[in-house]
Amino acid sequence: MARVHISPLNLANYNDLQELLHNYGNILDFTLKEHSAYVLFERESDAIKAIEDSQNGHPSLGSSTCTLIRNDEKALPSRSPLGLDLNKKNKMIEAARTLLEGLGEDVRREGLLKTPERMVEALLYFTRGYTQTPSDVVNGAMFHEEHEDMIIVKDIDLYSMCEHHVVPFFGKAHVAYVPDKKVLGLSKVARIVEIYSRRLQIQERLTKNIAAAVMDTIEPRGVAVVVESRHLCMVMRGVQKTQSVTTTSAMLGIFQDGKLRTEFFSLIK
Ligand SMILES: [Zn+2]
Structure with missing residues (x-):
């Protein structure tokens, strides 16, 4: 399964769009929002094909941007929360x-x-993140709110382990989203960061995991995530200068628009 977010949605072309997407493969869910749509494809390959075509400027999609949201919760490795035998x-x-x-x-x-x-x-x-999913930690702490501005949670402490050397990397995560009627309890954003950082990771995937989880949980109009961290596997082996920081980012939905992205980057400076 793979979810695709289409934003902004051109309502004049809505019927064409729906028909077009059905051509790609089986659709399990089609949720229409004020400014966007969420389409759940049965097969990830169909979703990716639709996205590739949209990037090549399909007329039915107009100026919309399609973003793939992978359903990581199902695909990620896990461990029983009850502990090991x-x-x-x-x-x-x-x-x-x-x-x-x-x-x-x-x-x-x-x-x-x-x-x-x-x-x-x-x-x-x-690595206790393997025992948790976003729905476990969010656990109902979602509120309906007519808030339309960017919500930003800065400087979330993050400790993870690189999957190549099983050596820590650590730093900060900054997460922003523009809600669409649903907001998350503030501490829950940090808990989502923790679920994905407390695993064997690479920083790029960790960044995407966090963005996709926020997108999946509250279906906002967009999510932006920046992770800045120092990797001990580089620092201790002298591959990098000891103070160097690696920065990665993931932008979904309306954060792919240059103006909002710039605003986010200036707010986390
Ligand atoms: Zn490493």
Whole structure:
């Protein structure tokens, strides 16, 4: 499944548009909003084809922009929130012991006796995002509000682990959205950031995951996410200067418009 957001929607061409989209493949849901539409395609490949055509300027789409919203919640790996079974955990502890021995350590010395177990507990904690979904954490904290201006949550602390080296990267996330009747409790934006950062990640995907989750949860007119972080795998190996920060961004819906995007970037400076 893949959801496509079409904005702004030209109502004069609405019927043409609907017919056009049905040509691409099976549509499971078509939600019309004041300024935009959400189309849920059964197959992601159909959604991508529709988007590619829209970028080439299909007449039925006029000046609309189509954005793909991947339904990450279904596709992402997960772990049972009830915790690991003992057998699996013991295997992990054994593996941690092997790792330490491989480094040349004596795992029987006093300081290391409990380290394999602590390593596993720490790793499980650092990746606890695998046990949560946005709907778990939002849990009804969504409010109906006739608010039409940009809502921005700046400087959300973020700690994640790079999937290439399993070494931390950390920094800040800034999230903005323009609501369409629904707003999120402010702390919930930070909780969504946490779900996706507490996994093995690459910064680009993390940024997109956060934007898509906000889009999926409250279907706003647009979402903007910027992540700034330092990667210890680069800093500690001397690949990068120690102070260098990597910045990534994801813009969905009306944030693809230059003016709003510029306003957002000036607000997070
Ligand atoms: Zn890395």
